[in-house]
Amino acid sequence: MSQVPMQYFNLMEENYSKYGLSVIQLIQIGKFYELWHEPDVPSIQQAYSQAELLVESSIRSRSLGVTPPIEQVASLLDMRIISPGKRSLLQMGFPIYSLTTYLSTLLDKGWTIIVIDELPTGKSGLKQRAVSRIYSPSCNLEDCSELSYVISIYFKDDLLGITLFSAMSGHSIMFPVYWVDRDKVARLLISYRIKEIVIRADSGANSGILNKIYGLLIGWNLFPSEPNARIE
Known part of the structure; x- marks a missing residue:
């Protein structure tokens, strides 16, 4: 795996521990924000029916299958997922300027959105990136029409x-x-x-x-x- 995907998934693991599993991580690649997924990696998310959650954990049956976040987001935003070349990574994305258009839709579904932007270094070669913004369902400063x-x-x-x-x-x-x-x-x-x-x-x-x-x-x-x- 190349350095950029490694950075992406390392940050994803760190952000899961900080913000929970309902996280969408967007990384800037040029003029786009992209969301990536490794299809062969087991999901750490779990899903249960409401009835299952109300019984003792010792008699709870195994969890239901979980739809990967990238598929949920693609369906929600009516976008297409691609797998470029022979790489196993699944990818989807949209222009940077479109983020504000999709924010409310994603936040209303309970997602926390982590934005990773490129850092201006003035140097050629591998670009440096870092988390620049975090939006959560209760904190979206782009929309202050109603207090959450x-x-x-x-x-x-x-x-x-x-x-x-x-x-x-x-x-x-x-x-x-x-x-x-x-x-x-x-x-x-x-x-x-x-x-x-x-x-x-x-x-x-x-x-x-x-x-x-x-x-x-x-x-x-x-x-x-x-x-x-x-x-x-």
Whole structure:
């Protein structure tokens, strides 16, 4: 594999660990942004039906097949995927100026977008590149028409720590709530456009904590309630 694809996939692995698996990484190649995929590399993403997530992990069946991000994006933006020459890499892309056109569509589907731009060095040869911008569903400074929020939920025993934060305005609200009073929070959340969820649990949490999390998010209308909904 040449140096540019190696740089791309090394950054992708790093960005997965920082921002989660719902990441689209766009790399500047000349006047285009491109998205790449290695078809023979197993995906670290998993998908389950909603019903599967609500059962104990020990009896959960294996995950469903996951459609690679490049195929999801190509379908969403009505674009074509190519495999140039004899290389196994799959590629798709669009002109740099089109990024703002597609941002809202991608962010509305829950993707975090990492943009890698070429650095002006004034030298010939291999171009240097670095992450220049990060867009997430709750932070798109290209569109400030409506404030979006991140909700952070911290689990410890029967107590929840709730934080609502808008990166666009800096507004935040924090409060604790006991598990038995969790339904009261749903009425508050109606007033906020929540686009991202961050969850932290105490290291000593029991094995059923995931079931509590999924049930909580469904009760707060932050998670699909349909039993057959596909969750990746």
